[in-house]
Amino acid sequence: MKALIVEDDFTSRLLLQEILKHLGETHCAMNGVEALEAVQLSLATGAPYDLICLDIMMPRMDGQEALKKIRALEEAQGIYSTDGAKILMATALADLKNVRVAYGSLCDGYLVKPIRKDKLLEALRKLGLPG
Secondary structure (H helix, E strand, C coil): CEEEEECCCHHHHHHHHHHHHHHCEEEEECCHHHHHHHHHHHHHCCCCCCEEEECCCCCCCCHHHHHHHHHHHHHHCCCCCCCCCEEEEEECCCCHHHHHHHHHCCCCEEEECCCCHHHHHHHHHHCCCCC
16 A cells, blocks of 8 residues: 655654554655645656545645645546545544535545544545555
8 A cells, every 4th residue: 555644743744654654655745735746746657645644734735725636636637536545634623614625525534633543544444445
C-alpha cells in the first residue's frame, strides 16, 4: 500500500506515519498545496496513492479544498472516486458541516482526532485496504 499523510502538525503526522509504516510506503505533505503536487506526481508516474489521510485545518490550502482538487486531478486522468485513492479525513473538526462537506466532495471516511490506531486500522479494512 502506498499512502500520503497530509498534516501540518508534526505530532499528528508522526503518529499516522508510525501506524501506517508497516503497511507499505508512506509519504508526507504539510499542506494541501504539497499534497496536490504529490498526487500529480504519483499519477504522472503511474503509481497513484492507495490511501490519503487528509487533515482539514492547514495553511496555504485546507483539506476540504485539497480533497476537491485531488478528486478533480483523478477525474482528469479518467479515474473516478470509486477507483481512486481512498481518502480519509483525519481532523479535529467533528462538526456536521465539515463532515457533510467532506463526504459531498467524495472522501471515503472521516476520523476525528486524536486518531486511535484501532479506529484507523478498522477504517482501512472497511475500505478494503490492508489493516
